Amino acid sequence: MRKVLGLNSFSEAFNAKYARPTPRESPAIVNSPAAPVKIRIQDQSLSFDYAHFLPEIEKCSTIHGHTASLNIEVVGDKVGGGLVVDFGLLKRVAREVVSSLDHRILVCDRYVESRDEGSVSIRFKGRGGDYRIVAPSSQVFISSFESTIENIAEFIAESILNRMPANVKYVRVEVSEGIGKFAESVATRE
Ligand SMILES: [Zn+2]
16 A cells, blocks of 8 residues: 655655755844944035146146046944934035035145235146146135145045044045046044
């Protein structure tokens, strides 16, 4: 007589033959409230255009321009029910910082010959000889640093961090000044 297996005994026999050993249980994932969290923004409205010159670098020592775009990461502790920082606030702050550079001539103060109420006189030696530019002050962004993409990234990261709430630990900024050219800077709280 053929032996007919009941459902239970069939599955026992099947498991005995085919079932894999039970894996060890993974440790439970605990979402620690103290763990810092990273948020990131990338937005078309955060791109900006600027003109500059770098007298120390032959190719860049004439006045020329770039269109820059930004990636911003913010790391901090969650507060107020689970936010590091409101995306709206971060975007607003980033736009404020970027608008101080947008469509301006970026000039290191060492090339400022003189300035009065309404205008800035700029002078430097560059490609082809001497340059002298007089421009309205409102169209010039004067900095203590040479306007390399590295220094611009650092300026943006620090300026954003200075305007962030105290729970934010650091701001990382990646700036692109054209196809395939990036600089990254991280500003951290002391
Ligand atoms: Zn350039």
